[in-house]
Amino acid sequence: MNDRERDTVINDYLRRLSRALGDAPGEARRExxxxxxGHIDEAWASAPTRDRATLLNILARLGExxxxxxxxRERLGLVTPPEGGPGLLEVAAIVLTVxxxxxxxxxxxxxxxxxxxxxxxxxxxxxxGLLLIVGTSFVALAAVSGQAPVMVQPVATAPVGxxxxxxxxxxxxxxxxxxxxxxxxxxxxxFGAPLTxxxxxxxxxxxxxxxxxxxxPVAVLAGVLVAILVLFLLPAPGAPxxxxxxxxxxxxxxxxxxxxx
Amino acid sequence: xxxxxxxxxxxxxxITQMRKGAVEYCVLALLxxxxxxxxxxxxxxxxxxxxxxxxxxxYPILSRLKREGLVATDWxxxxxxxxxKYYRLTPAGQAALADFQTQWRVFARAVxxxxxxxxxx
Numbered sequence: 001m002n003d004r005e006r007d008t009v010i011n012d013y014l015r016r017l018s019r020a021l022g023d024a025p026g027e028a029r030r031e032x033x034x035x036x037x038g039h040i041d042e043a044w045a046s047a048p049t050r051d052r053a054t055l056l057n058i059l060a061r062l063g064e065x066x067x068x069x070x071x072x073r074e075r076l077g078l079v080t081p082p083e084g085g086p087g088l089l090e091v092a093a094i095v096l097t098v099x100x101x102x103x104x105x106x107x108x109x110x111x112x113x114x115x116x117x118x119x120x121x122x123x124x125x126x127x128x129g130l131l132l133i134v135g136t137s138f139v140a141l142a143a144v145s146g147q148a149p150v151m152v153q154p155v156a157t158a159p160v161g162x163x164x165x166x167x168x169x170x171x172x173x174x175x176x177x178x179x180x181x182x183x184x185x186x187x188x189x190x191f192g193a194p195l196t197x198x199x200x201x202x203x204x205x206x207x208x209x210x211x212x213x214x215x216x217p218v219a220v221l222a223g224v225l226v227a228i229l230v231l232f233l234l235p236a237p238g239a240p241x242x243x244x245x246x247x248x249x250x251x252x253x254x255x256x257x258x259x260x261x
Numbered sequence: 262x263x264x265x266x267x268x269x270x271x272x273x274x275x276i277t278q279m280r281k282g283a284v285e286y287c288v289l290a291l292l293x294x295x296x297x298x299x300x301x302x303x304x305x306x307x308x309x310x311x312x313x314x315x316x317x318x319x320y321p322i323l324s325r326l327k328r329e330g331l332v333a334t335d336w337x338x339x340x341x342x343x344x345x346k347y348y349r350l351t352p353a354g355q356a357a358l359a360d361f362q363t364q365w366r367v368f369a370r371a372v373x374x375x376x377x378x379x380x381x382x
Contacts, residue, residue, distance in 0.1 A: 038346065
């Protein structure tokens with residue numbers, strides 16, 4: 001057995017170990033890999049014969065890398081998901097999160113294949129979506145009472161393709177932009193947020209390679225962006241407006257407001 | 262699917278659990294006389310039947326003992342190859358070992374008493 005073959009087998013073992021360590025802290029991961037590597041080198045150096053069987057025997061005596069990782073995670077106080085990987089419950093949780101997130105996320109909370117933090121984040125995204133819908137509806141109500149007529153148009157979340165029966169009130173360009181933004185937010189709350197939550201759950205499913213840990217900052221970033229959008233694009237409900245309430249505004253709201261989905 | 266923690270713990274078995282706990286103190290006992298490097302500790306533990314199921318188990322234990330401050334490490338040059346990480350007992354480790362020795366002996370003697378002469382007592 002030449003050095004290259006030996007290194008391939010050893011590196012394969014160490015890679016499996018590293019992967020199985022999951023989200024173990026970097027310091028503990030580095031130390032265990034270093035210790036195991038040192039062990040293999042010592043055992044190899046003191047072996048009477050240096051063939052493939054000797055190396056495989058050394059690794060067999062060390063134990064399965066997954067078992068070793070479980071041991072380490074246990075001693076670090078980390079919860080290891082059960083063996084066998086995700087099943088029907090997890091798939092149902094992801095699919096139902098897209099279709100009707102309260103049920104989907106309930107299932108996700110029952111599953112051991114996500115960390116509590118991931119479940120919390122997914123739930124937070126879905127709830128944020130709900131708040132967006134409620135928030136834009138609130139603005140719509142304010143518009144009906146004559147305080148912010150410009151926000152009537154965005155909240156009319158009529159089904160796609162259904163033309164408004166009444167002509168839209170004439171609004172300045174600036175207000176049209178706001179209207180488009182608010183409608184976008186409402187649509188995101190309705191469809192985008194549950195989709196984001198489901199996608200996040202799908203990506204955070206464990207066991208998984210630890211590189212997926214990068215997704216957490218990405219998700220946080222997305223959350224921050226959404227929050228900024230909300231803060232900058234939604235005017236305060238009671239904001240004074242120079243425009244008079246359009247006569248047909250309440251009709252529009254009635255048409256759109258009843259259809260939540 | 263649904264994670265049944267109790268069932269999993271039962272499957273691991275009482276002896277496995279006890280071994281896991283006891284190995285830590287056996288490592289401390291091995292370090293009581295002198296400092297040793299990791300592979301040396303593994304070999305010493307493997308020499309006695311029934312202590313190690315897999316050799317790799319020793320390394321998570323050593324990391325944990327180090328985190329808890331019961332052992333400390335030093336890198337030393339070796340004649341045979343790359344430097345080795347040597348483990349030694351800290352005063353806290355010595356105290357933990359002494360404490361365990363006392364309690365374990367009383368406990369082991371008690372269990373033995375019942376296992377040997379349960380019918381007579």
